[in-house]
Amino acid sequence: xxxxxxxxxxxxxxxxxxxxxxxxxxxxxxxxxxxxxxxxxxxxxxxxxxxxxxxxxxxxxxxxxxxxxxxxxxxxxxxxxxxxxxxxxxxxxxxxxxxxxxxxxxxxxxxxxxxxxxxxxxxxxxxxx
Amino acid sequence: xxxxxxxxxxxxxxxxxxxxxxxxxxxxxxxxxxxxxxxxxxxxxxxxxxxxxxxxxxxxxxxxxxxxxxxxxxxxxxxxxxxxxxxxxxxxxxxxxxxxxxxxxxxxxxxxxxxxxxxxxxxxxxxxxxxxxxxxxxxxxxxxxxxxxxxxxxxxxxxxxxxxxxxxxxxxxxxxxxxxxxxxxxxxxxxxxxxxxxxxxxxxxxxxxxxxxxxxxxxxxxxxxxxxxxxxxxxxxxxxxxxxxxxxxxxxxxxxxxxxxxxxxxxxxxxxxxxxxxxxxxxxxxxxxxxxxxxxxxxxxxxxxxxxxxxxxxxxxxxxxxxxxxxxxxxxxxxxxxxxxxxxxxxxxxxxxxxxxxxxxxxxxxxxxxxxxxxxxxxxxxxxxxxxxxxxxxxxxxxxxxxxxxxxxxxxxxxxxxxxxxxxxxxxxxxxxxxxxxxxxxxxxxxxxxxxxxxxxxxxxxxxxxxxxxxxxxxxxxxxxxxxxxxxxxxxxxxxxxxxxxxxxxxxxxxxxxxxxxxxxxxxxxxxxxxxxxxxxxxxxxxxxxxxxxxxxxxxxxxxxxxxxxxxxxxxxxxxxxxxxxxxxxxxxxxxxxx
Numbered sequence: 193x194x195x196x197x198x199x200x201x202x203x204x205x206x207x208x209x210x211x212x213x214x215x216x217x218x219x220x221x222x223x224x225x226x227x228x229x230x231x232x233x234x235x236x237x238x239x240x241x242x243x244x245x246x247x248x249x250x251x252x253x254x255x256x257x258x259x260x261x262x263x264x265x266x267x268x269x270x271x272x273x274x275x276x277x278x279x280x281x282x283x284x285x286x287x288x289x290x291x292x293x294x295x296x297x298x299x300x301x302x303x304x305x306x307x308x309x310x311x312x313x314x315x316x317x318x319x320x321x
Numbered sequence: 322x323x324x325x326x327x328x329x330x331x332x333x334x335x336x337x338x339x340x341x342x343x344x345x346x347x348x349x350x351x352x353x354x355x356x357x358x359x360x361x362x363x364x365x366x367x368x369x370x371x372x373x374x375x376x377x378x379x380x381x382x383x384x385x386x387x388x389x390x391x392x393x394x395x396x397x398x399x400x401x402x403x404x405x406x407x408x409x410x411x412x413x414x415x416x417x418x419x420x421x422x423x424x425x426x427x428x429x430x431x432x433x434x435x436x437x438x439x440x441x442x443x444x445x446x447x448x449x450x451x452x453x454x455x456x457x458x459x460x461x462x463x464x465x466x467x468x469x470x471x472x473x474x475x476x477x478x479x480x481x482x483x484x485x486x487x488x489x490x491x492x493x494x495x496x497x498x499x500x501x502x503x504x505x506x507x508x509x510x511x512x513x514x515x516x517x518x519x520x521x522x523x524x525x526x527x528x529x530x531x532x533x534x535x536x537x538x539x540x541x542x543x544x545x546x547x548x549x550x551x552x553x554x555x556x557x558x559x560x561x562x563x564x565x566x567x568x569x570x571x572x573x574x575x576x577x578x579x580x581x582x583x584x585x586x587x588x589x590x591x592x593x594x595x596x597x598x599x600x601x602x603x604x605x606x607x608x609x610x611x612x613x614x615x616x617x618x619x620x621x622x623x624x625x626x627x628x629x630x631x632x633x634x635x636x637x638x639x640x641x642x643x644x645x646x647x648x649x650x651x652x653x654x655x656x657x658x659x660x661x662x663x664x665x666x667x668x669x670x671x672x673x674x675x676x677x678x679x680x681x682x683x684x685x686x687x688x689x690x691x692x693x694x695x696x697x698x699x700x701x702x703x704x705x706x707x708x709x710x711x712x713x714x715x716x717x718x719x720x721x722x723x724x725x726x727x728x729x730x731x732x733x734x735x736x737x738x739x740x741x742x743x744x745x746x747x748x749x750x751x752x753x754x755x756x757x758x759x760x761x762x763x764x765x766x767x768x769x770x771x772x773x774x775x776x777x778x779x780x781x782x783x784x785x786x787x788x789x790x791x792x793x794x795x796x797x798x799x800x801x802x803x804x805x806x807x808x809x810x811x812x813x814x815x816x817x818x819x820x821x822x823x824x825x826x827x828x829x830x831x832x833x834x835x836x837x838x839x840x841x842x843x844x845x846x847x848x849x850x851x852x853x854x855x856x857x858x859x860x861x862x863x864x865x866x867x868x869x870x871x872x873x874x875x876x877x878x879x880x881x882x883x884x885x886x887x888x889x890x891x892x893x894x895x896x897x898x899x900x901x902x903x904x905x906x907x908x909x910x911x912x913x914x915x916x
Contacts, residue, residue: 195575195576195577195580196577198584198586202463204451204454205457205459208454229442229530229561230526230559230561230562259446260448261442261443261445261530262442262447262530263442263684264439264442264530265436265442265684266683267683267684268680269367280323281327281382287367304323305362306327306329307364309332309366309367310366311366311367311369313366315683316434316686318440318444319437319440319650320441320457321456
């Protein structure tokens, strides 16, 4: 990281935008994003996150990137886990405990089946993109 | 073998009561019958949040959205959409149904929320500045530094109609303009992140989920008014938000977006953080500044206003977190765009922390003008456990209660003021018939009395006096004359208190007296609490036909108020009973009654 000029900032933005669009960060095509706002953490998101990280490592899934995000407003359904995967629809799972987190890795990521009963919807359209 | 399509059926409580599980079964049968079981997965989801038009069916990846789908529709859906690829138009959600209070064209409204302030929350990793930048982060700053003049910025803010989101609703452009026009060798931008209202956490989530939005706005504000220093005053009870902010500041500094000569523009601006120490009054701007200066947090008379003479006596713009988070979007999309959202006097959106006896509690962001009914019953999914809505409380300890008759009021600053409440910072607490309205008034008074700094008599003495009156009423010791006395104290506090804390702490009392006078009367005259909340007004009795004489209650009673022989009905001596409720809890035969 070093001090940027205007052109540096613009170049960085364009590069990162492509990144997000191509759903390909750090060379991995699958992203699992866990909500880690205070509401999520209070509901057990740290255990959920750890379970996912462990499951991904145990199954040797090199193509999976696990990340965190803030509160998306679905406080009643924390912990939330979003899965972005080519070939599968992007979904947000709510009320995910550690056991269900493992199921997400096994059933959704590997088995390419959506899990029952847990899907919720992002609460609003994206005004940025 | 991978599925090619997914049919999502909403399994939330609302849709469930309209037979969504039958719909799921039918869809699965039809998919099987059409030979698509290997390529189409039918899944039941949690609540998708569009309860008024359930059951909802969403088909992915094409994102087709069907509403009010009945179990009988399953066959047509499968045959037409999945087999033939033709969406069933009569069941499609009509996207032309635009929301009354948003004049924007391409936003999909089934969700009723418009997330401007929360645009990045839950989308980006707040610890990664690159993700903020990728989503138009710091692009508004570019515009401000290289394409706009400070007057241009003020003009856009004026067009937008943005008003302070901390609760007062003062036009933001005016505040910035006042500071801009005062010549001074040093000016300051202060972000008020003290968020003290009980139940409000809008600012916390914004800071935890998108700290850079606030940083960018502060740099822009600094450039506009001529300040080179910013302070974020954040309550110490938000350790995660503090951590995320510190991280964001560090990353912004290393990119040269904070500090000397930002983006080689010649403009320098840096931000430091100050932690609060648990005082609600430090959310009041003059008390906040006193705290930053190292003094006890106590307010001072205004004028002079901080915009003219604030931190260290210099012109200071103090803005709430939510106000600031709107700034980059307003400058990128234009004040006119923002001005299309909301009502005539209140533009844009408001973030609410929807909590209390509600099914879908959480943070919502809705256009101004959305009604309370839509918030509670559509977005919120209705009252928990099927109970009855009693009132909604907005504005925290400074606000009032809103009874059912006003459910269809479009929410904006003026409308809420007319019905005796305020917008406040965004806490929206939903109450049902198990909440005692006198107890609610007592709760808020307890809070404001505790938090009063004590500097001025109206608040220091008046608050305590009010609290004593209300507490006596909850104990069954109130008199009808008390109510007029209470109103007098309230009016005195409103007129003579030095700051907003004292001026507004009577609001919960005045508001509950206005709309729930009967409940006060019940407490005073009948000594009854209909919500069974006020302990002293409860009567515990034993129903003799249900009592089997097991003596369990007599054994736990700490006041030895229960008498009776084994296997014979027991009796509670009301004179001795201290109403602790242990007998009620321990009786397995529902013989102990509580009224």
